[in-house]
Amino acid sequence: MTDPHPAPPLRAPRDGTRGVPDATVARLPVYLRVLTGLGERGVTTVSSEELALAAGVGSATLRKDLSHLGSYGVRGVGYDVGHLVQHVGRCLGLAEEWRVVIVGIGSLGHALANYGGFAPLGTRVVALVDSDPSVVGEQVAGLEVQPAERIVRLVSELGVRIAVLAVPAASAQAACDAVVAAGITSVLSFAPVELQVPAGVELRRVDLSTELGILAFRERRRAAADGEEPVVVLPETLVAAGVGGRGARGVHAEVAR
Ligand SMILES: NC(=O)c1ccc[n+]([C@@H]2O[C@H](COP(=O)([O-])OP(=O)(O)OC[C@H]3O[C@@H](n4cnc5c(N)ncnc54)[C@H](O)[C@@H]3O)[C@@H](O)[C@H]2O)c1
Numbered sequence: 001m002t003d004p005h006p007a008p009p010l011r012a013p014r015d016g017t018r019g020v021p022d023a024t025v026a027r028l029p030v031y032l033r034v035l036t037g038l039g040e041r042g043v044t045t046v047s048s049e050e051l052a053l054a055a056g057v058g059s060a061t062l063r064k065d066l067s068h069l070g071s072y073g074v075r076g077v078g079y080d081v082g083h084l085v086q087h088v089g090r091c092l093g094l095a096e097e098w099r100v101v102i103v104g105i106g107s108l109g110h111a112l113a114n115y116g117g118f119a120p121l122g123t124r125v126v127a128l129v130d131s132d133p134s135v136v137g138e139q140v141a142g143l144e145v146q147p148a149e150r151i152v153r154l155v156s157e158l159g160v161r162i163a164v165l166a167v168p169a170a171s172a173q174a175a176c177d178a179v180v181a182a183g184i185t186s187v188l189s190f191a192p193v194e195l196q197v198p199a200g201v202e203l204r205r206v207d208l209s210t211e212l213g214i215l216a217f218r219e220r221r222r223a224a225a226d227g228e229e230p231v232v233v234l235p236e237t238l239v240a241a242g243v244g245g246r247g248a249r250g251v252h253a254e255v256a257r
Pocket residue numbers: 103104105106107108109129130131132135148165166167168169171174175190191192208209
């Protein structure tokens with residue numbers, strides 16, 4: 001595979017990703033996943049165009065990102081996949097293991113605890129906690145669910161650095177405060193609510209309903225541009241009250257159940 005635009009070989013930074021733009025750091029796990037997949041398929045070199053396509057970014061962005069790390073692209077050859085896997089991994093601190101606690105072992109907490117895809121990114125779930133006594137003591141993914149009050153001890157004894165919050169929105173701030181008070185400095189929350197953390201604590205949120213809402217909005221706009229009739233989904237109560245059906249404005253209504 002040839003690379004028409006290889007990034008110039010630069011020095012590798014000695015201090016991980018310090019000084020590397022946040023946007024670049026956020027893309028590194030994606031590059032690593034693609035590169036790891038290529039390596040598993042026996043691919044030894046990859047062009048910046050191919051890597052960019054597989055990672056879903058522009059090739060100029062990819063070359064710039066890798067140049068921040070010190071890339072090893074060779075003109076006419078491309079990037080050495082194995083070398084780049086190690087290099088990106090080192091920059092992400094993956095030689096070390098970052099220990100994770102999941103707070104809230106309900107539907108989502110179970111799924112996350114059982115998910116095996118975190119390890120390649122250097123993280124390992126080592127503890128599960130829940131505030132519900134009926135959940136405490138349950139075995140999930142080889143770990144026993146611990147009472148939420150034990151968080152301080154778990155964090156210090158197991159060296160946990162990252163907390164994943166899989167609790168309802170109403171409990172999320174309290175759960176967040178508890179993990180921060182226990183010494184956690186990185187929090188990933190799935191609760192659909194804004195959270196406050198003190199300076200020095202990294203907070204990331206995964207809000208699936210907002211993401212889906214954005215896609216639905218775009219679908220609606222695309223359908224409107226294609227001249228499709230909008231489908232308005234009405235609650236059953238409104239339909240029972242006589243609202244809905246194909247109305248004067250040509251709106252086609254369906255019932256939400
Ligand atoms: N289930 C999903 O597929 C899904 C998808 C996207 C987002 N979410 C969000 O993830 C969060 C969890 O969803 P779920 O469906 O797993 O809920 P769930 O009700 O099934 O589980 C929540 C768990 O959190 C525990 N809990 C509550 N307060 C706690 C606290 N302070 N400390 C420790 N544990 C506590 C509860 O005892 C319960 O076991 C919600 O905010 C939800 O909106 C869920």
